[in-house]
Amino acid sequence: MKADVKSVLGWLLAIALACASTLVRAQDPLPSWNDGHAKQRIIAFVAAVTDKASRDFVPPTERIAVFDNDGTLWSEQPAYVQLAFVVDRLKALAPQHPEWKTQQPFKGVLEGDPKAAAAAGEKGLLQMLMATHAGMTADEFAQTVKDWLASARHPRFKRPYTELVYQPMLELLAYLREAGFKTYIVSGGGVEFMRVFAEQRYGVPPEQVVGSTIRTKYEVRNGTPVIVRLPEVDFIDDGAGKPVGIHKFIGKRPIAAFGNSDGDFEMLEWVTSAPGPRLGLVVHHDDATREFAYDRRSPIGRLERGLDEGPRRGWTIASMKGDWKRVFPFEP
Amino acid sequence: MKADVKSVLGWLLAIALACASTLVRAQDPLPSWNDGHAKQRIIAFVAAVTDKASRDFVPPTERIAVFDNDGTLWSEQPAYVQLAFVVDRLKALAPQHPEWKTQQPFKGVLEGDPKAAAAAGEKGLLQMLMATHAGMTADEFAQTVKDWLASARHPRFKRPYTELVYQPMLELLAYLREAGFKTYIVSGGGVEFMRVFAEQRYGVPPEQVVGSTIRTKYEVRNGTPVIVRLPEVDFIDDGAGKPVGIHKFIGKRPIAAFGNSDGDFEMLEWVTSAPGPRLGLVVHHDDATREFAYDRRSPIGRLERGLDEGPRRGWTIASMKGDWKRVFPFEP
Numbered sequence: 001m002k003a004d005v006k007s008v009l010g011w012l013l014a015i016a017l018a019c020a021s022t023l024v025r026a027q028d029p030l031p032s033w034n035d036g037h038a039k040q041r042i043i044a045f046v047a048a049v050t051d052k053a054s055r056d057f058v059p060p061t062e063r064i065a066v067f068d069n070d071g072t073l074w075s076e077q078p079a080y081v082q083l084a085f086v087v088d089r090l091k092a093l094a095p096q097h098p099e100w101k102t103q104q105p106f107k108g109v110l111e112g113d114p115k116a117a118a119a120a121g122e123k124g125l126l127q128m129l130m131a132t133h134a135g136m137t138a139d140e141f142a143q144t145v146k147d148w149l150a151s152a153r154h155p156r157f158k159r160p161y162t163e164l165v166y167q168p169m170l171e172l173l174a175y176l177r178e179a180g181f182k183t184y185i186v187s188g189g190g191v192e193f194m195r196v197f198a199e200q201r202y203g204v205p206p207e208q209v210v211g212s213t214i215r216t217k218y219e220v221r222n223g224t225p226v227i228v229r230l231p232e233v234d235f236i237d238d239g240a241g242k243p244v245g246i247h248k249f250i251g252k253r254p255i256a257a258f259g260n261s262d263g264d265f266e267m268l269e270w271v272t273s274a275p276g277p278r279l280g281l282v283v284h285h286d287d288a289t290r291e292f293a294y295d296r297r298s299p300i301g302r303l304e305r306g307l308d309e310g311p312r313r314g315w316t317i318a319s320m321k322g323d324w325k326r327v328f329p330f331e332p
Numbered sequence: 333m334k335a336d337v338k339s340v341l342g343w344l345l346a347i348a349l350a351c352a353s354t355l356v357r358a359q360d361p362l363p364s365w366n367d368g369h370a371k372q373r374i375i376a377f378v379a380a381v382t383d384k385a386s387r388d389f390v391p392p393t394e395r396i397a398v399f400d401n402d403g404t405l406w407s408e409q410p411a412y413v414q415l416a417f418v419v420d421r422l423k424a425l426a427p428q429h430p431e432w433k434t435q436q437p438f439k440g441v442l443e444g445d446p447k448a449a450a451a452a453g454e455k456g457l458l459q460m461l462m463a464t465h466a467g468m469t470a471d472e473f474a475q476t477v478k479d480w481l482a483s484a485r486h487p488r489f490k491r492p493y494t495e496l497v498y499q500p501m502l503e504l505l506a507y508l509r510e511a512g513f514k515t516y517i518v519s520g521g522g523v524e525f526m527r528v529f530a531e532q533r534y535g536v537p538p539e540q541v542v543g544s545t546i547r548t549k550y551e552v553r554n555g556t557p558v559i560v561r562l563p564e565v566d567f568i569d570d571g572a573g574k575p576v577g578i579h580k581f582i583g584k585r586p587i588a589a590f591g592n593s594d595g596d597f598e599m600l601e602w603v604t605s606a607p608g609p610r611l612g613l614v615v616h617h618d619d620a621t622r623e624f625a626y627d628r629r630s631p632i633g634r635l636e637r638g639l640d641e642g643p644r645r646g647w648t649i650a651s652m653k654g655d656w657k658r659v660f661p662f663e664p
Contacts, residue, residue, distance in 0.1 A: 061537060138579060182539075195583050205393060206583030207514075207539075213580060218572040218598055225602050227579045234580075240550040247470060247559045248545060248566075249581060251527050251538030266550055270557050 029175040032168040032326040038281065038318040042172065045279040046179045049255065056277040060180040064254035066246060066267060067173070069187035069194060069211075071260040071301040072283055073202060075164040077292040078155065080300065082189050085148055089132040097131075106131075130231035134214055138192060138227040145196040159330065162201050167329045169258070169283075173202055176256070184254070186210045186246055188238035188263055192229075210249045212237045242267035260285065261301040268306070268315060280315035282306045287321040290331075361507040364500040364658040370613065370650040374504065377611040378511045381587065388609040392512040396586040398578060398599060399505070401519035401526060401543075403592040403633040404615055405534060407496040409624040410487060412632065414525050417480055421464040429463075438463075462563035466546055470524060470559040477528040491662065494533050499661045501590070501615075505534055508588070516586070518542045518578055520570035520595055524561075542581045544569045574599035592617065593633040600638070600647060612647035614638045619653040622663075 033039040048056040049063065070076035090100070090109050100106035105124035108117030117124065133141065154164055173183050185194060185204050191211035198204045213234040216227050237245040243266050246254065257264070257271035260283040272280040284303065286293050295303040310317055320327065365371040380388035381395065402408035422432070422441050432438030437456035440449030449456065465473065486496055505515050517526060517536050523543035530536045545566040548559050569577040575598050578586065588611040589596070589603035596614070604612040616635065618625050627635040642649055652659065 191580070191583070207581070209583065216576050216579060218575040218602065220601070225575065225598075225605055227575065243550040243557065243559065244548050247548060248523070249539070251523070251541065266557075269552070270550065273557055 029178070030168065030171050032171055032324060034323055034325050036323055038316050038323045041316045042175075042279065042281070045256070045277060046175065049277050050179050058255055058277065062252065062255065063176075063179070063181040064184065064250060064252055065176050065181045065256040066184045066186040066210075066250075066254045066258070066271065067169070068259040068261070068264045068267070069185050069189055071285065072258055072264070073165055073169050073173075073185070074161065075154070075157075075291060076301050077285075077294065078300075080189070081161045082193050084152065084161075085145065085193070086128050086132050088148060088152060089144070090128060093131070126233070130214075133190065133193075134229045134231035136229055138216065138229060141192055141229055142196050145193055149197060157328075162197050163330055164328060165201055166283075166324070167326045167331070168324045170202070170329065172258070173204070177203065181256070182208065184208045184210060184246075184250060186237065186242055186267060188212055188236070188241075190214075191237075210237060210245045212241075238263045240266045243270035246270065255279065257281075258283070259306070261303050262305045263301075265305050268310075269313070272314060278314075280310070280313065282310050282315055282317050284317050284319050286319050287324075287327065290327045291320060361510070362500065362503050364503055364656060366655055366657050368655055370648050370655045373648045374507075374611065374613070377588070377609060378507065381609050382511050390587055390609065394584065394587065395508075395511070395513040396516065396582060396584055397508050397513045397588040398516045398518040398542075398582075398586045398590070398603065399501070400591040400593070400596045400599070401517050401521055403617065404590055404596070405497055405501050405505075405517070406493065407486070407489075407623060408633050409617075409626065410632075412521070413493045414521050416484065416493075417477065417525070418460050418464050420480060420484060421476070422460060425463070458565070462546075465522065465525075466561045466563035468561055470548065470561060473524055473561055474528050477525055481529060489660075494529050495662055496660060497533055498615075498656070499658045499663070500656045502534065502661065504590070505536070509535065513588070514540065516540045516542060516578075516582060518569065518574055518599060520544055520568070520573075522546070523569075542569060542577045544573075570595045572598045575602035578602065587611065589613075590615070591638070593635050594637045595633075597637050600642075601645070604646060610646075612642070612645065614642050614647055614649050616649050616651050618651050619656075619659065622659045623652060 030039055030042065048054045049058040051057055067073055070080055074081070087109055090106060094100055094110055097106070100110060105117035105120035105128055108114065109128065149160060149162055152161060153159060154161055157164060176183055183204055185198055185202070185208065187194060189211050191209055191213050194209050194211055195206040198209050199206065215230040215232040215234045217230060219226055219228050235241065235245065242264065246267065253274050254271050255277065256279040257268045258281050259268055268280040268282070272278040282303065284295065285291060285301065294301060295307060306315070307317065362371055362374065380386045381390040383389055399405055402412055406413070419441055422438060426432055426442055432442060437449035437452035437460055440446065441460065481492060481494055484493060485491060486493055489496060508515055515536055517530055517534070517540065519526060521543050523541055523545050526541050526543055527538040530541050531538065547562040547564040547566045549562060551558055551560050567573065567577065574596065578599065585606050586603050587609065589600045590613050591600055592615040600612040600614070604610040614635070616627065617623060617633065626633060627639060638647070639649065
């Protein structure tokens with residue numbers, strides 16, 4: 001009997017604890033963020049701009065948050081995902097282009113000699129980009145990206161790239177939207193590449209994806225109108241191009257910006273230097289165990305000015321190692 | 333006593349009629365549209381795409397409607413409003429540009445000789461555009477437009493241009509938004525010109541205004557970041573440029589399009605030639621009494637192909653004279 005009472009008490013206690021833990025979890029909008037400065041800063045900012053009694057209150061129409069994509073929402077190492085797409089597409093298209101066997105940068109890519117390909121410089125990169133991104137309709141391109149994303153695997157994690165999104169950032173996107181924010185992606189990546197997965201993966205619809213574009217033209221083919229992708233750069237949404245892209249596509253100055261590299265510097269500067277409450281946050285990749293560790297000397301996602309000037313500009317540096325309880329959704 | 337009863341009955345009848353009329357008005361989402369084909373077509377379309385039981389149901393995320401601005405949402409005669417702005421700005425800036433006294437097209441504009449100015453052709457128009465639209469920050473430009481709109485008056489109606497918006501179209505915008513549509517402007521006009529009044533006048537926020545753009549650059553001036561407007565055309569959102577602009581800025585194919593001239597032809601074609609329920613509507617300016625009458629031979633807002641091909645493409649031609657009970661909000 002005594003044992004029974006104990007057992008019942010034990011059950012009740014367990015249930016109470018489970019309830020309490022569920023309650024705490026329900027109240028924590030960012031469960032994959034460790035308690036610390038970054039998390040506190042985000043929560044305090046959102047509380048202030050949504051509190052009608054606060055002098056920092058911001059009406060919902062002005063609650064615009066912009067997110068870089070590569071390295072901020074998903075992994076960009078060991079190479080940008082879109083670059084992996086380019087390489088795979090070149091290989092798939094090679095049989096139709098026998099001339100690539102002798103032409104750089106194509107030769108280098110096809111022979112698995114990235115140094116030879118890289119030697120072709122920016123012009124070479126542009127050639128590869130146009131060979132894989134132009135000359136088809138917009139619908140055809142989107143389908144190609146979709147098919148590729150379904151089959152391609154990250155070299156280290158052996159998973160689809162769309163699984164290599166950061167769980168803490170997914171929570172942050174949802175938290176901001178819950179607080180009445182309109183969340184935008186503002187990335188150096190191609191708009192039409194990102195739009196294929198941004199809605200499903202991040203909850204960001206096509207009209208809220210700002211990125212680099214190539215020119216397109218409208219054409220009626222046998223009575224059917226199509227948008228055709230042309231081999232000409234239209235706009236590069238990187239560095240000082242980011243505030244320009246924001247101004248062009250959104251036409252409002254966001255109040256929160258999230259990035260991870262110096263390519264996001266001007267975007268963070270543009271957003272945080274306006275009067276009123278502003279949030280700027282830089283994801284610092286310092287976790288080689290769970291993801292990758294890189295900053296000042298990395299050719300991809302280099303972060304130097306942001307680390308040096310960010311703190312004195314009031315930007316929050318979020319440490320992947322220290323601030324993130326979990327990195328990827330697939331972690332236990 | 334008998335007279336009293338009559339009087340009471342009369343009052344009751346009057347009240348009942350007033351109530352009934354209010355009820356009918358409340359149920360009519362488009363009170364400034366006369367009952368007729370155009371109004372019926374709009375209402376049937378909205379009913380179909382919002383009815384979950386209908387095979388034409390369209391989920392809210394895909395309910396995108398695009399509206400031309402000049403001649404579709406506000407008057408474009410006797411000249412585009414933005415052109416009136418250009419002329420007034422040239423006059424205001426003339427003291428700083430003594431060289432304009434001898435240079436066309438400036439000389440013609442300043443001397444009130446539009447023919448001489450027009451003789452400078454497209455190059456001349458571009459020169460005037462750049463002289464008035466570039467060389468300042470985006471904020472400065474927006475303020476100039478705002479100030480001008482507050483003081484400028486339409487030559488015939490003697491009212492601010494922002495009062496010359498079409499009441500039936502304001503009702504249509506509101507009706508579509510009420511039905512879960514995201515309403516966009518897609519206009520040949522300048523994005524940064526339209527954004528100044530689109531939100532207040534049409535309820536269309538800056539991020540839903542697509543239009544022509546000039547190039548801009550990001551610059552930090554004495555520690556303050558600004559967007560500077562450059563004298564270079566970036567994108568012309570007219571004719572075949574409209575589907576391109578829609579694809580670039582929205583990234584989805586709208587299901588409803590509203591225009592008034594052949595500059596909207598490709599937009600209407602792009603929208604209405606996709607499978608599924610689609611609505612295309614052309615405002616026909618055939619009311620010289622209340623507004624202006626023009627179509628096939630007008631240099632501004634020419635409508636020829638739309639009239640010839642529209643009906644067989646399933647587009648609704650709305651007659652300003654016959655379909656609109658009221659044209660402007662200021663009418664009694």
